[in-house]
Amino acid sequence: MGALDGIRVLDLSRVLAGPWCTQLLADLGATVFKIERPGEGDDTRGWGPPFHESSVVPGARMASYFMSANRGKHSVAIDIARPEGAALVRALAPHCDILVENFKVGGLRKYGLDYARMRAIAPRLIYCSITGFGQDGPYAERPGYDFIVQGMGGLMGVTGVPEGEKMRAGVAITDIMTGMYPCNGILAALHQRERTGEGQQIDVALLDVQVATMANQALSYLVTGQNPRRLGNAHASIVPYQAFATRNGDITVAGGNDGQFRKLCVVLGEPALGTDPRYATNAARVANRVALIAHLQALLAQWDQAEILAALEAGGVPAGPINTLDQVFSDPHVRHRGMAFAQLSAEMGEVPAVRCPLRFSGAEVGSALPPPALGADTRAVLRDLVGIDGETAESLVSAGAIG
Numbered sequence: 001m002g003a004l005d006g007i008r009v010l011d012l013s014r015v016l017a018g019p020w021c022t023q024l025l026a027d028l029g030a031t032v033f034k035i036e037r038p039g040e041g042d043d044t045r046g047w048g049p050p051f052h053e054s055s056v057v058p059g060a061r062m063a064s065y066f067m068s069a070n071r072g073k074h075s076v077a078i079d080i081a082r083p084e085g086a087a088l089v090r091a092l093a094p095h096c097d098i099l100v101e102n103f104k105v106g107g108l109r110k111y112g113l114d115y116a117r118m119r120a121i122a123p124r125l126i127y128c129s130i131t132g133f134g135q136d137g138p139y140a141e142r143p144g145y146d147f148i149v150q151g152m153g154g155l156m157g158v159t160g161v162p163e164g165e166k167m168r169a170g171v172a173i174t175d176i177m178t179g180m181y182p183c184n185g186i187l188a189a190l191h192q193r194e195r196t197g198e199g200q201q202i203d204v205a206l207l208d209v210q211v212a213t214m215a216n217q218a219l220s221y222l223v224t225g226q227n228p229r230r231l232g233n234a235h236a237s238i239v240p241y242q243a244f245a246t247r248n249g250d251i252t253v254a255g256g257n258d259g260q261f262r263k264l265c266v267v268l269g270e271p272a273l274g275t276d277p278r279y280a281t282n283a284a285r286v287a288n289r290v291a292l293i294a295h296l297q298a299l300l301a302q303w304d305q306a307e308i309l310a311a312l313e314a315g316g317v318p319a320g321p322i323n324t325l326d327q328v329f330s331d332p333h334v335r336h337r338g339m340a341f342a343q344l345s346a347e348m349g350e351v352p353a354v355r356c357p358l359r360f361s362g363a364e365v366g367s368a369l370p371p372p373a374l375g376a377d378t379r380a381v382l383r384d385l386v387g388i389d390g391e392t393a394e395s396l397v398s399a400g401a402i403g
Contacts, residue, residue, distance in 0.1 A: 002029015020179025026072030038403025072367030153210025
């Protein structure tokens with residue numbers, strides 16, 4: 001049994017932030033109905049290569065990008081731009097607990113699918129709106145893109161080497177976090193609904209999330225009035241806490257406190273370095289960062305990667321390799337935790353997936369459903385929830401309202 005068994009989600013979102021939120025809800029046991037345009041579907045169905053080729057249906061394939069955020073869902077192909085299609089979504093709403101959408105502000109009003117209209121027909125519905133800049137403010141009408149917001153929200157300003165190009169993160173981390181925050185908000189709203197009997201709208205913006213997740217960097221600025229500097233892989237407030245080169249591969253070392261630093265010095269054969277007044281405290285190490293890092297790098301460059309990692313682990317110093325993804329998924333601990341697994345799809349055959357990282361002692365986590373073929377569940381969902389029979393379904397297909 002999943003923790004959210006019995007909860008139904010009407011998913012009008014596409015691309016990444018919204019689908020990431022609804023995929024997590026599906027992993028927690030909710031039933032998710034992904035509403036997609038007939039014939040086209042979510043934009044990410046076409047975001048390839050790479051594509052996963054079907055082992056069952058010749059010529060069928062699915063974009064890996066789409067697969068990453070849409071397991072555990074039922075695909076319902078409805079054209080909301082047609083009056084019949086919008087009416088079907090309104091008919092589904094009272095049978096659902098949650099609606100997630102990431103249209104531009106006001107974009108669903110012309111279809112009669114905005115919060116005010118949906119609240120009138122489904123007052124218990126929790127309606128989550130994900131946008132680039134929120135439901136109000138001077139930028140509210142702008143479209144939101146992860147890359148743009150990483151720049152606007154400060155992340156790119158602190159990412160990259162000091163004299164190099166400002167860099168975005170290697171994954172769309174703002175979108176991912178903007179999927180996780182609303183999932184938390186939705187669960188809180190479900191809890192509140194138990195007391196009040198009413199749903200509500202949740203307003204989540206990429207820019208708000210990016211600013212909020214600047215964490216210690218944001219507070220560093222607010223406390224000092226000084227912009228944090230780009231430090232590459234180094235840490236603004238902890239030394240040593242960065243990447244180093246060995247003879248045959250890079251490693252990361254986290255000297256999170258004075259004791260760990262002294263242990264590092266012992267492993268590297270220079271215990272006196274750990275009590276040197278220039279480096280004995282973290283504040284001193286931050287002040288003398290350049291000289292210390294140069295010295296540590298010279299020592300670490302004399303070691304093989306595997307040997308120094310083993311020595312650091314034995315010595316109680318947090319450290320690790322910098323892995324490529326083939327190394328990640330062959331790592332014995334990652335394999336033990338079962339982070340990569342396979343699902344079976346009627347259209348695609350066996351498809352790879354990455355497991356939800358949550359583990360519950362009293363509930364199942366993760367859905368057996370693979371990423372859905374476009375429109376695979378349209379007729380079944382409309383039949384079971386709103387009583388659309390076969391003849392009516394055929395007429396809706398002819399009208400272009402469903403696929």
